[in-house]
Amino acid sequence: MQTVTILGLETSCDETSVAVIRNGKLLSNIISSQIVHEQYGGVVPELASRAHQKLIVPVVNEAMAKAEVRKEELSAVAVAVGPGLMGSLLVGVNFGKAFAYGLGIPFIAVNHMEAHIYSNFIDDPVPQFPSMNLTVSGGHTQLVLLKDEFTYEIVGETKDDAAGEAFDKVAKMLNLGYPGGPQIDIYAKKGNPNAIKFPRPYATENDFHFSFSGIKTSVLYYLRDNKLRDTEIPEQLLADICASFQSSVVDVLVQKTIRAAQQYGVRDIAVAGGVSANSRLRDEMKKAAEKNGLQLFIPKFEYCTDNGAMIAEVGYRKYQRSIFSPINATAIANLEL
Numbered sequence: 001m002q003t004v005t006i007l008g009l010e011t012s013c014d015e016t017s018v019a020v021i022r023n024g025k026l027l028s029n030i031i032s033s034q035i036v037h038e039q040y041g042g043v044v045p046e047l048a049s050r051a052h053q054k055l056i057v058p059v060v061n062e063a064m065a066k067a068e069v070r071k072e073e074l075s076a077v078a079v080a081v082g083p084g085l086m087g088s089l090l091v092g093v094n095f096g097k098a099f100a101y102g103l104g105i106p107f108i109a110v111n112h113m114e115a116h117i118y119s120n121f122i123d124d125p126v127p128q129f130p131s132m133n134l135t136v137s138g139g140h141t142q143l144v145l146l147k148d149e150f151t152y153e154i155v156g157e158t159k160d161d162a163a164g165e166a167f168d169k170v171a172k173m174l175n176l177g178y179p180g181g182p183q184i185d186i187y188a189k190k191g192n193p194n195a196i197k198f199p200r201p202y203a204t205e206n207d208f209h210f211s212f213s214g215i216k217t218s219v220l221y222y223l224r225d226n227k228l229r230d231t232e233i234p235e236q237l238l239a240d241i242c243a244s245f246q247s248s249v250v251d252v253l254v255q256k257t258i259r260a261a262q263q264y265g266v267r268d269i270a271v272a273g274g275v276s277a278n279s280r281l282r283d284e285m286k287k288a289a290e291k292n293g294l295q296l297f298i299p300k301f302e303y304c305t306d307n308g309a310m311i312a313e314v315g316y317r318k319y320q321r322s323i324f325s326p327i328n329a330t331a332i333a334n335l336e337l
């Protein structure tokens with residue numbers, strides 16, 4: 001068997017991550033999360049690209065060393081080319097193209113959202129085609145029917161905020177820092193999810209689109225009406241707000257995913273993207289899948305948020321089909337699936 005070794009680069013937002021996959025087996029996945037943004041309460045694009053610029057070479061070296069792979073052994077370089085922040089993407093794309101060109105090996109452009117879907121294919125067992133995929137990240141919320149390898153149909157997406165964006169914005173209102181999703185998840189564990197009734201937009205409607213800005217605004221109105229803005233919120237109330245908000249978002253995500261799977265007649269459902277690290281989403285999706293006789297796939301925590309492994313996984317699959325990209329391929333900030 002021919003040995004295929006793929007280097008995967010991910011620099012689309014604030015994680016500089018590099019992975020090596022050989023013959024479908026992950027050998028290394030180094031993730032360097034940029035902490036510079038914390039003090040600003042959100043990702044500062046210019047600072048993100050500067051940090052990627054500083055980190056890309058050391059992170060590549062670390063990933064190669066951990067995998068015990070020499071650059072001459074690489075078969076191709078796969079890079080996330082979008083969607084994402086232009087300045088951040090360009091660091092990975094330009095480095096990856098130069099690296100591939102210098103080594104005389106193919107360059108493989110990878111769609112970041114497609115890669116999130118394939119984060120469920122890194123370790124066995126993997127979903128069977130067709131599968132219904134919920135991708136929930138900071139920039140996107142989509143329900144995607146994966147009909148076959150690289151054959152997609154978007155069956156629903158958000159009309160306004162992404163789920164992760166809603167988590168981050170609500171966390172900001174509650175002064176919980178950035179990124180807010182993990183903070184809300186932690187506080188919610190001590191709270192009552194039924195304490196406050198926030199809306200569940202489109203939950204019962206017969207399409208698979210989402211809307212999260214209304215839930216976010218309801219939290220804002222709740223804080224305003226109860227004179228809780230810019231004040232120290234008592235610990236238990238804060239936990240109840242987090243738990244109630246989280247439960248609204250999770251309810252909608254779970255209901256729509258199950259209904260989409262039923263409508264399209266698929267047995268395997270998969271969740272991916274940063275919000276798939278959310279403990280309530282994981283628990284509720286598991287319960288709902290079991291109740292409805294569906295098989296659920298959720299990646300390990302390190303494959304939920306942005307990572308090089310998912311890019312290398314897509315790269316490996318494209319390599320086998322000889323899907324390569326020209327050297328003049330470039331970053332596309334709003335690349336669609």
Ligand code: KG4
Nearest residue numbers: 137138139164181182274275277278305306
């Ligand atoms: O996939 P990702 O790392 O980056 C994008 O492609 O956007 O997703 C980041 C998003 C952020 O909005 C973050 O708050 C959210 O994922 N997130 C979570 C959790 N961990 C990360 N949201 C809810 N609960 C979590 N435990």
Ligand code: ZN
Nearest residue numbers: 137274305306
């Ligand atoms: Zn992502």
